[in-house]
Amino acid sequence: MTRMAATRDGYGQALLDLADNPKVVVLEADLGKSTKSLHFRKAHPERTVSCGIGEQNMLLVGAGMAASGYIPFASTFAIFTERAFEQMRNGVARPNLAVHLCGSHGGTHTGTDGSSAQSIEDLAVFRTLPNVTVLHPCDDVSTRILTARLAETNSPSYMRTARNKTPVLYDDVDPESIQIGKGIELKDGNDVAIIACGVLVSESLKAAEMLIEEGINASVIDMHTLKPLDGALVDQMVERCGALVTAEDHNVIGGLGSAVAEHLVANAFAPLEMVGVPDRFGESGQADEMLDVMKLSAKYIAEAAKKAISRK
Amino acid sequence: MSKSISELEEIARKCRVEIVKMVHRAQAGHPGGSLSEIDLISALYATRMRVRPDQPDWEDRDRFILSKGHASPGMYAILAEMGFISHEDLKSYRVLGGVCQGHVDMKWCPGVDFSAGSLGMGLSFGMGCATAARLDASERRAFVMIGDGEMQEGSVWEAAMAAAHHELGNLKVILDRNRIQNDDFCEEQMRMFDIPAKWKAFGWNVKEIDGHDMTQVMEGLDFLEAPENCNGPSILIAHTIKGAGISYMENNPSFHGAAPNDEQFHQAMVELGEVEA
Numbered sequence: 001m002t003r004m005a006a007t008r009d010g011y012g013q014a015l016l017d018l019a020d021n022p023k024v025v026v027l028e029a030d031l032g033k034s035t036k037s038l039h040f041r042k043a044h045p046e047r048t049v050s051c052g053i054g055e056q057n058m059l060l061v062g063a064g065m066a067a068s069g070y071i072p073f074a075s076t077f078a079i080f081t082e083r084a085f086e087q088m089r090n091g092v093a094r095p096n097l098a099v100h101l102c103g104s105h106g107g108t109h110t111g112t113d114g115s116s117a118q119s120i121e122d123l124a125v126f127r128t129l130p131n132v133t134v135l136h137p138c139d140d141v142s143t144r145i146l147t148a149r150l151a152e153t154n155s156p157s158y159m160r161t162a163r164n165k166t167p168v169l170y171d172d173v174d175p176e177s178i179q180i181g182k183g184i185e186l187k188d189g190n191d192v193a194i195i196a197c198g199v200l201v202s203e204s205l206k207a208a209e210m211l212i213e214e215g216i217n218a219s220v221i222d223m224h225t226l227k228p229l230d231g232a233l234v235d236q237m238v239e240r241c242g243a244l245v246t247a248e249d250h251n252v253i254g255g256l257g258s259a260v261a262e263h264l265v266a267n268a269f270a271p272l273e274m275v276g277v278p279d280r281f282g283e284s285g286q287a288d289e290m291l292d293v294m295k296l297s298a299k300y301i302a303e304a305a306k307k308a309i310s311r312k
Numbered sequence: 313m314s315k316s317i318s319e320l321e322e323i324a325r326k327c328r329v330e331i332v333k334m335v336h337r338a339q340a341g342h343p344g345g346s347l348s349e350i351d352l353i354s355a356l357y358a359t360r361m362r363v364r365p366d367q368p369d370w371e372d373r374d375r376f377i378l379s380k381g382h383a384s385p386g387m388y389a390i391l392a393e394m395g396f397i398s399h400e401d402l403k404s405y406r407v408l409g410g411v412c413q414g415h416v417d418m419k420w421c422p423g424v425d426f427s428a429g430s431l432g433m434g435l436s437f438g439m440g441c442a443t444a445a446r447l448d449a450s451e452r453r454a455f456v457m458i459g460d461g462e463m464q465e466g467s468v469w470e471a472a473m474a475a476a477h478h479e480l481g482n483l484k485v486i487l488d489r490n491r492i493q494n495d496d497f498c499e500e501q502m503r504m505f506d507i508p509a510k511w512k513a514f515g516w517n518v519k520e521i522d523g524h525d526m527t528q529v530m531e532g533l534d535f536l537e538a539p540e541n542c543n544g545p546s547i548l549i550a551h552t553i554k555g556a557g558i559s560y561m562e563n564n565p566s567f568h569g570a571a572p573n574d575e576q577f578h579q580a581m582v583e584l585g586e587v588e589a
Binding site for chain 1: 441
């Protein structure tokens with residue numbers, strides 16, 4: 001039986017792991033119970049700064065602390081990080097201060113809270129900022145490992161986590177195999193490469209199983225780092241498979257699909273089909289229902305794979 | 313760091329000369345708010361700031377955050393006076409590759425602790441610096457200068473609320489209340505009603521002074537440092553005159569962000585006692 005877990009739980013666990021470093025501090029905007037920074041708060045209240053429901057202030061308190069030698073991890077819902085976009089742009093990214101921002105509850109998979117809580121543009125907007133690393137891990141294990149790695153970087157980051165549980169893919173993994181900026185080939189194949197992030201990685205693995213029944217052997221990549229993109233891995237997939245699919249619970253405009261497309265047009269080329277939210281807002285629904293409504297679930301990824309192959 | 317009132321007034325006068333020179337040379341920039349703030353930051357740097365100009369990144373320095381970052385000529389002038397940068401560096405104001413960027417920038421200029429340019433951000437950054445100082449059990453302080461128009465940004469009040477909640481006694485704000493913002497007088501753009509009452513209601517220690525009377529400025533800085541006011545954040549509301557010291561710039565919204573022409577420049581130098589009429 002596959003273990004199920006939410007990436008936000010991996011984030012919360014990572015903060016506890018990092019607590020041995022006295023320079024690590026946690027910033028909250030009244031959503032610590034949701035983003036899972038609450039565990040750190042309980043264990044280390046003296047190193048947790050409540051900013052109330054004030055995301056703009058939180059980002060810049062983080063900047064001031066980073067400029068004073070601390071390593072701040074700030075979190076709120078993905079959608080509310082966008083409220084502090086210009087603080088992230090002018091106050092964090094521009095002076096290249098290592099504030100680590102985590103947006104939980106990203107994507108339509110967030111579910112019944114409805115469209116106001118379903119960020120579909122966070123990855124796009126933060127990807128446009130110089131100096132900012134953008135991550136969207138697919139399970140709690142990789143989230144925990146990647147969050148720990150962030151503490152060792154000297155530049156800011158945005159990490160999206162998800163509210164709801166998805167299959168855990170990396171139990172018993174060698175942590176060294178999970179590195180910022182390096183995509184991971186979860187299943188190898190020669191006919192088409194499915195490059196996915198976040199909750200759609202497990203959907204992509206399901207799609208690959210469906211494709212096997214039709215005699216198609218797909219590679220599946222967990223592209224947990226959207227920026228810097230692992231262009232070398234994309235190049236390998238172009239060469240080996242000659243057809244690509246991207247899959248993300250995010251607007252098709254500006255996210256992983258765009259990042260891969262930007263790489264392709266300047267390098268070796270292959271047909272690309274982009275599975276993502278079709279430039280529309282969500283609605284209330286269960287997580288799995290939303291993946292179907294938005295045409296993001298495994299069957300749609302498999303269809304896109306066949307279309308990409310047909311364009312070879 | 314003891315200085316007489318007349319010595320402080322002379323430092324501020326010299327800074328005024330440099331402010332006008334910078335803006336005239338660049339034919340761009342923000343003289344009005346630089347001239348309104350300069351008596352305050354001259355006294356602050358010359359008598360209070362625990363900094364090392366030869367070691368601008370000294371970890372335990374006091375921080376000064378110019379949140380109204382467009383008033384950069386004023387800050388560059390005092391940084392040159394203190395020796396963080398040279399007077400030659402002032403010629404790089406708004407020039408490609410220069411340390412004196414259009415808005416103060418910590419990545420470009422020694423002695424600048426915060427990259428400003430977007431209003432409403434400095435107080436939050438200062439709160440972060442003050443929080444870090446407290447965690448370090450350090451005596452260093454965070455001084456933040458904000459503008460009055462800037463208080464229209466909602467994030468200022470997020471920070472005001474949070475700093476009082478966390479009782480950050482090492483966070484000291486100076487408000488340059490010059491009554492003019494980019495487009496017009498503040499009173500026309502957005503009335504702010506009882507400013508001292510607002511800060512008191514947010515839980516701050518508050519004092520009002522005339523920001524051009526150097527004796528009152530020193531009393532105001534004493535207030536910010538007084539042990540009885542270190543129980544929480546404090547704000548010094550300094551009533552100032554936009555463009556103070558240059559007759560045709562004073563209370564003139566046109567000189568929020570405009571440079572003097574050659575004739576006006578000459579007049580300014582006469583008024584500041586640099587040249588004879």
